[in-house]
Amino acid sequence: MRDVRTVGVTVVAALVLGAGLLAATGADPLSAYAAIVEGAFGPDGIQDTLAYAVTVVGMATALAIPLRAGLVNLGGEGQLVLGAISAVAVGLHVPGPLGVVAALVAGALAGGVYAAAAALCETRLGVPLLVTTLLLSYPAMSFAAYLVRFPMRDPGSSLPQSGQLPPDVRLPQLGGSGLTVGLFLIVAAVAVYAVVDARTPAGFEARVTGWGPRFAEYAGIDRPRLTLRLLACSGGLAGLVGAVVVLGFPYRFIDGALITPQYTWIGLLAALLAAASPLGTLAAAVFFAALTSGGFAMERATQVPRELTAILQAVLIVFLAATTGLLRRRRSAA
Secondary structure (H helix, E strand, O other), rough: OHHHHHHHHHHHHHHHHHHHHHHHOOOOHHHHHHHHHHHHHHOOOHHHHHHHHHHHHHHHHHHHHHHOOOOOOHHHHHHHHHHHHHHHHHHHHOOHHHHHHHHHHHHHHHHHHHHHHHHHHHHHHOOOHHHHHHHHHHHHHHHHHHHHHOOOOOOOOOOOOOOOOOOOOOOOOOOOOOEEEEHHHHHHHHHHHHHHHHHHHHHHHHHHHOOOHHHHHHHHHHHHHHHHHHHHHHHHHHHHHHHHHHOOOOOOOOOOOOOOOOHHHHHHHHHHHHOOOOHHHHHHHHHHHHHHHHHHHHHHHOOOOHHHHHHHHHHHHHHHHHHHHHOOOOOOOO
């Protein structure tokens, strides 16, 4: 896990830079930051923040799984969308509790198989993983868009969306919070990742490969097999997250609804900030989700564009990379 002090210094530096940008525009930095906190954790915003954070945490964990071994999965959006549309396709035809389980399994399988295909392109064909995962997202998103515009389109709506799932094929809500029991699935996924990372040979192999691929190869770790396994798990969790989202309100697949909130990219930033450590990724994902959710309240209260929160997120990663590199050079010199 990254040094806590390093991350703390990075966060403070990013906030100071953000304060400078706010002051340069004539806004009050303290008022803007207070509006972010109030919008994210106040009585009017906490439910939205939690609902947003559940999906971000799920995607952050999905992307952290291969990142632990130094493998970057840029195809999270495609795997998320493919899992969601697969879950809806199954849920519309399989009734009752069995339909809920079948939809969740279908979403996980769709995302896992699609991510595994990207891994095979690298291990068998030599196409870089960054290229395959990123480019394979576009056919997945286009295929889902086609389905909800033609064969799966809701005939009673002019929008590109599927029919609504029947009441018996929906995840139960937790009170009136807007959250569903999918929250427990995401928490379970984080817990499983933490245990596997810390207590199993598979987790050790991933960490060793992340420390040094050549050393891992010399130690006898089968990198192609590891790549395939990690990408399948990553895509499977991304597909499961997509299934959890569509099995909650509004209980249908809407074209673009999973892409606009930028769950995948914010999740990737969180995984990068935490160096893919399980608990660190969880904390960073919640932090970024709160920052994004609070940005809307800041815009309403201070007229400061919410894009400032995106700038803060990017600056955090840049500062962290610079700080980590500087510390490494100092240690090498010592």
